Amino acid sequence: MNTQTLQRSMPAFDREAWIQRLVLLGAVVFLFITLLAPLATMLAKSMQNQAGEFIGLTNYIEYFTNPALFQSIFNSLNIAIWTTLIVVSTAFVFAYALVRSGMAGKKVFRTVSMLPIFAPSLLPALSMIYLFGNQGVLKEWLPVDSIYGPMGIVMGLSFWIFPHALMILITAMANSDARLYEAAKALKTPPWRVFLTVTLPGVRYGLINTIFVVFTLAITDFGVAKVIGGQYNVLATDIYKQVVGQQNFQMGAVVSVVLLLPALFSFWVERRVQRRQTSQLSSRAVPMQPEKHPLRDLFLTGFCLLVCAFLLTVVGMAIYASLITFWPYNLTLSLNNYQFDMMDGGGWESYFNSLRLAFWAAVIGTAVVFIVAYMNEKVKVMPQVRKVLQLLAMMPMAVPGMVLGLSYIFFFNSPGNPLNVMYGTMAILVLNTLVHFYTVCHLTAVTSLKQIDAEFESVSASLKVPFYTTFRRVTAPLCLPAILDISVYIFVNAMTTVSAVVFLYSADTTLASIAVMNMDEAGDTAPAAAMAVMLMMTSLVIKGIHWTLSSQLLSRTQRWRQR
Amino acid sequence: MTSYLKIEQLHKRFGSFTALNNISLDVKDGEFICFLGPSGCGKTTLLRAIAGLEMQEEGSIVQGGQDVSALPPQQRDFGIVFQSYALFPNLSVADNIAYGLVNQKMNRQQRGQRVKELLEQIDLPGIEEKFPGQLSGGQQQRVALARALATEPGLLLLDEPLSALDARVRLHLRQEIRDLQQKLGITTIMVTHDQDEALTMADRIVVMDHGCIAQVGTPKEIYDRPATSFVARFIGSMNLIAAQVMEDGGVMLGSVEANLPIAAQPSTGLLGFRPEAAEVSCCATVVDQSKLQMQGEVRHLSFMGAYVRVGVAISDELEIELDLAVSEMDQKQITTGTSVWINVAAEALHYYPDQDPDQAEAESRVAAGAVASAQNNMAQVAAEAS
Numbered sequence: 028m029n030t031q032t033l034q035r036s037m038p039a040f041d042r043e044a045w046i047q048r049l050v051l052l053g054a055v056v057f058l059f060i061t062l063l064a065p066l067a068t069m070l071a072k073s074m075q076n077q078a079g080e081f082i083g084l085t086n087y088i089e090y091f092t093n094p095a096l097f098q099s100i101f102n103s104l105n106i107a108i109w110t111t112l113i114v115v116s117t118a119f120v121f122a123y124a125l126v127r128s129g130m131a132g133k134k135v136f137r138t139v140s141m142l143p144i145f146a147p148s149l150l151p152a153l154s155m156i157y158l159f160g161n162q163g164v165l166k167e168w169l170p171v172d173s174i175y176g177p178m179g180i181v182m183g184l185s186f187w188i189f190p191h192a193l194m195i196l197i198t199a200m201a202n203s204d205a206r207l208y209e210a211a212k213a214l215k216t217p218p219w220r221v222f223l224t225v226t227l228p229g230v231r232y233g234l235i236n237t238i239f240v241v242f243t244l245a246i247t248d249f250g251v252a253k254v255i256g257g258q259y260n261v262l263a264t265d266i267y268k269q270v271v272g273q274q275n276f277q278m279g280a281v282v283s284v285v286l287l288l289p290a291l292f293s294f295w296v297e298r299r300v301q302r303r304q305t306s307q308l309s310s311r312a313v314p315m316q317p318e319k320h321p322l323r324d325l326f327l328t329g330f331c332l333l334v335c336a337f338l339l340t341v342v343g344m345a346i347y348a349s350l351i352t353f354w355p356y357n358l359t360l361s362l363n364n365y366q367f368d369m370m371d372g373g374g375w376e377s378y379f380n381s382l383r384l385a386f387w388a389a390v391i392g393t394a395v396v397f398i399v400a401y402m403n404e405k406v407k408v409m410p411q412v413r414k415v416l417q418l419l420a421m422m423p424m425a426v427p428g429m430v431l432g433l434s435y436i437f438f439f440n441s442p443g444n445p446l447n448v449m450y451g452t453m454a455i456l457v458l459n460t461l462v463h464f465y466t467v468c469h470l471t472a473v474t475s476l477k478q479i480d481a482e483f484e485s486v487s488a489s490l491k492v493p494f495y496t497t498f499r500r501v502t503a504p505l506c507l508p509a510i511l512d513i514s515v516y517i518f519v520n521a522m523t524t525v526s527a528v529v530f531l532y533s534a535d536t537t538l539a540s541i542a543v544m545n546m547d548e549a550g551d552t553a554p555a556a557a558m559a560v561m562l563m564m565t566s567l568v569i570k571g572i573h574w575t576l577s578s579q580l581l582s583r584t585q586r587w588r589q590r
Numbered sequence: 591m592t593s594y595l596k597i598e599q600l601h602k603r604f605g606s607f608t609a610l611n612n613i614s615l616d617v618k619d620g621e622f623i624c625f626l627g628p629s630g631c632g633k634t635t636l637l638r639a640i641a642g643l644e645m646q647e648e649g650s651i652v653q654g655g656q657d658v659s660a661l662p663p664q665q666r667d668f669g670i671v672f673q674s675y676a677l678f679p680n681l682s683v684a685d686n687i688a689y690g691l692v693n694q695k696m697n698r699q700q701r702g703q704r705v706k707e708l709l710e711q712i713d714l715p716g717i718e719e720k721f722p723g724q725l726s727g728g729q730q731q732r733v734a735l736a737r738a739l740a741t742e743p744g745l746l747l748l749d750e751p752l753s754a755l756d757a758r759v760r761l762h763l764r765q766e767i768r769d770l771q772q773k774l775g776i777t778t779i780m781v782t783h784d785q786d787e788a789l790t791m792a793d794r795i796v797v798m799d800h801g802c803i804a805q806v807g808t809p810k811e812i813y814d815r816p817a818t819s820f821v822a823r824f825i826g827s828m829n830l831i832a833a834q835v836m837e838d839g840g841v842m843l844g845s846v847e848a849n850l851p852i853a854a855q856p857s858t859g860l861l862g863f864r865p866e867a868a869e870v871s872c873c874a875t876v877v878d879q880s881k882l883q884m885q886g887e888v889r890h891l892s893f894m895g896a897y898v899r900v901g902v903a904i905s906d907e908l909e910i911e912l913d914l915a916v917s918e919m920d921q922k923q924i925t926t927g928t929s930v931w932i933n934v935a936a937e938a939l940h941y942y943p944d945q946d947p948d949q950a951e952a953e954s955r956v957a958a959g960a961v962a963s964a965q966n967n968m969a970q971v972a973a974e975a976s
Contacts, residue, residue, distance in 0.1 A: 035650070035657040039665055302945045482676040485643050488663035490690025490741060501678045 065434035073280035122196035124327035127192030129319030145566035146503035147523035148250035182253035199233020294425035302473035349557035373537030385521035399473035424466035428526030475509035599650035624788035627798035669738030684718035833861035859943035867938035
């Protein structure tokens, strides 16, 4: 056969590749508009005066020559360092007890330790007021004069961040190779040396990761410092004061840029650590079976009991306080504080708004995140674009909520932007929440997609089945557990977050978490606690439904998992 | 037989790494072809290029008279089976096999019929409702084969289909795949790094090395007349001795001089013969110019079951290996320390002159032990693959 005379078949219109290209480009444009453009606008704003003229670094010079302002940097660092020390050391021992010891009651300890995830960060702060405030039940125990200040912030943050640290450390410790310990034992190594030479190096990446996650959460948190900070200013509350209190948007932008720096730094460190971590554990590793050591286990049980007692006290105090008629004079129990319509902050309507926000953010967010992650992971077109997309998807993790929220004001409220119709609507809240929590969801989706055979797309191409059919029939059903995880994660966070949405709600779209803050500001501490409890209960109910769904629905649709 | 697949001057690079270097190949209709080579030799890339899963930078692929070089995989005609089976774990066996039939305008009944037919062909009738996770590895791979064949493609591509299975199942499936292929008469290309698989299954073997085709031929051709020292080393075992061919037709094997019964230009290179190709005797033999003759002392004996591998030192720095039947060993009373005379017939000898000095040095270093065992080679490949 002579190929010279043969006509080369030109590909028929490749509809699939074009759909893939469109979705990928759409995702890049989406993250560009909802993340990069607002941040760029904020950066520009920080170099403008009130009239919007470019004035270079004048605002920054003003900031750094005003001790009242830049003192907050040291305050924030102070808070973050103390919180990191307390949380990481506690979580390390707790995780060790859960994973490596023969302690009894691990399930209970683990469940209790996850409670703070479901509470808005305002809840521990309110609880601190009832425990250690001027009329607190445990006021005498407090070593300092007042809970309003660094002490309160660190305690509140420690409560709220603890489960985040614990989750990373549990994963790090669970990924250990029993053979290393057996080798150490065979070489007659004393336990302390095993700990230093095997245990610690094995978890070092997880540990570094934890330190930076905790540090970032602590330095960027707004809720706790807002409620219990008193006169102690931190960066996140400064942004709020500048913008909402003094209407000084430019200075708000400057503080935001300052707050962005430590977050970007820890983001960068974490990425580097992540890259090294990949080949830590070989596939031949043998999982550890924890052994019993009565004395050690007893000590660890005591430790876990103490930590859980603290967590339960904080939660319990908030619930109890919300049910007290009039603290501390009338201690009869009633539901008076739950009559939110009698208070400022939007009443019950704000609670339902929060539900609406959480629902839409979960539904839309899960779909967007999963489809984008799929395109990024399983599709071969436009490798350069996919690289850009991967980077963009990682970025939201580095952007503190306050900074993202303020950026949205600048970007979406500008009269020249055709998207400014969204301003003040539920849509912008959904969008903001989705972007705010994008990265963790993206990573969850990518992880579960990576576990799926890479040749499914090739097989379906060979069988002339379009990729979206395989996505619908195979990939999505296989990733159902991850999809449910993502939607619950977004839902819970949308219910409890304050920082990003505090700049974006309007009179029609007040949110429950904002109501907590506003009621507390107005002196209605008990109703604030009541609303915080409502938020936590709702999140817990959703988590409960998720758990039931995962076990019931999965057992039905995932029949194939059984052998 | 007519040509079914024609590949011409295919080039493919990944960054600075050349995966395929000027590959041309003609596959006949109904032929079973094996791409054989160590990992990283480009065999899988070539298979994926034929499927359209990788796009070549240059060259053309003509399949069934149609130039498919620029087509995406959906618009080509092939079925594929992967090492990992790639069965959809959430779909039943029937749904897996019928996956490609759904868009072929077949109704449910026809589909069920076709699935039943295919399951009988792969000798697994009645497992329609099971899920892949409930099947053994060998069964899963057969279902994957049925799925690839369901749409009756013109070309079947097998990407190391047996590598993930244990040895016994592998032997059984080899035969089964080969039988089914012959029954259906479907043109088939299989990628493998296992020489036994290639030798037993293929009509023709394409041995690949560093992105190039080293040799194309029937299993017997490849085994009996390896075109290069690489092929010689990769398929079976071969003694490869650094040699210098002299002007007078003799040859220097290290410090040992011998006659060379085959024609070769004066040069340096590698002289090869298979361990089973040598005759051994315990007393001096008559001088025979038609054979390579050497004398040495037995140093090692390794019992291999059917035969014994004998290490013979020709000189202090040169040792070769011979395979002798156990009965022959007993008869000739060969043990460690025995002096032996070795004759190798001209037709069993292969001489590979060095292409360039650098390579010659590298190869003679590899051949320092004088034998390059393909078993060693395989173990290395397997270790790299895992």
